[in-house]
Amino acid sequence: MARLQAYSGPMTALASAALFGASTPLAKLLLGGGLDPWLLAGLLYLGSGIGLGALELVRAARGRPSAEAPLERRDLPWLALVVLAGGIVGPLLLMVGLTHTPASSAALLLNVEGLATMGIAWLVFKEYVDRRLLVGAFAILSGAVVLSWQGGPTVFGPGATAIIGACIAWGIDNNLTRKLSSADPVQIAMIKGLVAGTVNLILAATTGARLPAVPEIALAGLVGFLGYGVSLVLFVLALRHLGAARTGAYFSAAPFIGAVLAVALFAEPITIQLLLAALLMSGGLSLHLAERHVHEHAHEAMEHAHRHVHDAHHQHGHGPQEPAGEPHTHAHRHQPMVHRHPHYPDLHHRHGHAH
Template sequence: MMIRSPILAALGAALLFGASTPFSKWLAAETSPVLLAGLLYLGSGIGLWTMRLIRDRGFAPSGMPAGDWPWFLGAIVSGGVLGPVLFITGLSHASGAEASLLLNLEAVLTAVLAWVVFHENAGPRVVLGMVFIVLGGLLLAWPSPGDTASGGTLGGFFVATACLCWALDNNLTRKVSASDAVFIAGTKGLVAGVTNLALALALGAAPPAWPRMMLAMTIGLAGYGVSLVLFVLALRGLGSARTGAYFSTAPFIGAAIAVLGFQESGSLVFWLAAVLMGAGVWLHLTERHVHMHTHEPLEHDHPHVHDEHHRHEHDFSWDGSEPHAHPHRHGIMTHSHPHFPDLHHRHRHAFDGVEGQKNGPDESGP
């Protein structure tokens, strides 16, 4: 799966995940939440691995460099094992409204970790766009006046910790996003699915009927599997913070589908959230980050076309088709052009946080 625009990949991931939410909510009415999570993840893992076996005509190595495996294993443990377990534990102590509200922390924590720990650059436009998108998500999740249910502090702590695990997962996955996205998403789906199913069975959950089980796994393949593949492709081209911001529009997409497809009423809060999220996405879409920068020597393997960053010779027979993937080496290059913190632009900036004035003269657009 190759999508040229990482922004479309990020919005596509949000669309599929957001669309799966109303259907998952419908299934959850008669299925244990932990068991349902296991089926959704397992459906994504089995489906993606089946696609990969068909695509590669059998089992093929992941192609992931040895140095990337610790990052990938960390992502699996934090996002596929600890995150779901902590979230389910939190749900048992917190109200649904509180849990939904706290889930917006994932986008915020993803951005904070990206900026502070992993040194990903973000200018004022990106930060402000993130603020608008998160405010829209908070409006959507805020309890209605008639909702008097309240959760305990313990439940909120577990949900917030789950969000931290998923935020760490997003940033660690960015580290390995050059590798096969289907392998990454499929393996994470299998691990998370098996973990949640084991937990559900240990808690005494009864499996649903086969038709409902297959429906849940099919929804999981689209909303958790293909969505995660698109998310990884977006990480490859946008970095963690920007991808997380686009993906955090998923609650609005889910709410819009509920309004249009399930005849739920669209309140004033819904439309206010739509305006805020739309403004946030517009700020990100109109970002222009450009400055003089230097590429250090780098060797890796990922799908690419022969653009200005990939002017290399081949030591094998090549039919000229693009994009294609093979191990290749980048030499030192200094130039200036608009860019995101993608695979080839993960450099440090002399003045982090000041858009357009990094490692060179100010060339930022309006």
Template sequence: MNKHNLLPAFLAVLAAVFYALSIPFSRILLQSVQPAMMASMLYLGAGIGVGLLYFMRKKREPVSEKLDRKDLPYVLGMVALDILAPILLMLGLKSTPSATASLLNNFEIVATSLIALLLFKELISRRLWLAILLITLSSLLLSFEGAGALRFSPGALLVLLAAACWGLENNCTRRLSDKNTYQIVTIKGIFSGLGAMLVALMSGEHLPSLTSALPTLLLGFVAFGLSIFFYIRAQKDLGAAKTSAYYAIAPFVGALLSYAVLREPLSSLYLPALLLMLLGTWLLIKDTLSLNQAQ
């Protein structure tokens, strides 16, 4: 790796590490913040933080990069899914070990690829199909309540539903890829955060105390806002394929942090599921990089 790529590579890894913080520390904060309100605060933290970074920038984007009326369906879809997905994730985290939830988040890759195939007719290579199969098998193992149980954990299923929503959201956001990213993230954070807050208040949840709200907003800014910010910066130099390959470590960093911070017991199925997930992610990275070289 040449010196020019060292900083972008570091930023891509930092983006993955920052996002990985979201699962274990969200689980801790859920002790004092209710699930839908938690989702709201995380996205508001990201939207407000990235919005401030956007307004502090000296360089302004060309008019062609600004969102316009034809982008509205994708923006609305993005915001709606970003209201639903984190609420499902926070509800799932209430009863799912955070190390398990971190790995289950990788199901987002499966959902993104299959939705891209079904809705936008994007091709899936044989290697990617194998990666999808392995990640899906791993997710199924992680979703069982135990080695002797033949039923799925409701919490794990909620985490998988959240990942599926983010998979659909990724396809909406991809249609906006040539637009200003700061603007997209700010809109996503603020409007999804306000939408989740409305859902929280309508379902009887209450605003958290200031001592709970501030660390939640800060976590949202770091784990969602700064993570996206560093991802964008890395992508400008490394390209989308290499950046996503570095970012693929996020679920595993999240699982490691979760175990280190919370010391939650792991099921007997966790290790085989982890190995399947590692193999599936490795195949995904190889497929992404080989596609990038072919192009």
């Protein structure tokens, strides 16, 4: 059981990457039909927001309370920054960059997001990252680079600079979302999808984009629901268990997953690039999956609310108004504790490390 729990974070991150990676060839299919890229971005985000909102309405109609902690007023500034960075600034810079950058260069540059996420987590938010994890993360990122490379020069002009800026915005988004990871991931993804989708559709309309036929809208919405909505829910859960650096590294496998799906769906050839990317990514993932970070560490007293079971970190009593079943959510207090066991930089293990 302990081993399964240790793997739940990585598997959740990889599932998130799989859904997002699968959305890429399907989005390319829609773009191949003449759909405006900016309009498609809006439809994908709206599909995620509306789809998750529909699930919330169904849950509420059945009288089934959520087992997750709801967003609180103190979370709103972080949520606003997440939507601004990841749902507005990132797509805006990407669209600007794509108008001035060859497709091969753009695909290569988009892999900067994984590196930005890890770098910000490591340097700004002081997540612990050892040499083994750095090697694994760069192996995964190298696989994504190899997969995206199509030859030709990469000119770092205004377009490339804008794309790099978009990746940095998404790296900031991923790290700020970590601040919200104890709250309901469905709420977070729903709000982000609705706001970002609306803004992107408005921006697309100002450029003269027109809505496609209903079947294309429905397909874009479905792809957005799975590839952006459900994927983001899983990404937030992975952030809760792994922290931003490790989640970002696992998520960098998304281009490879998308390429494999493209081979299966569209009979694309199996290339040397694909095989080399598979080798690099599998090596990097194996380094991460084999991680065993163990040392004696101290937990300070803290109080928060999130979904939990009564494990070694949650030995608290319950009042008459608090839920009895598990898992459940309520505000609870952690007493100071010193112990030793394998752990990730999750909600309860964001402590410093001596070097």
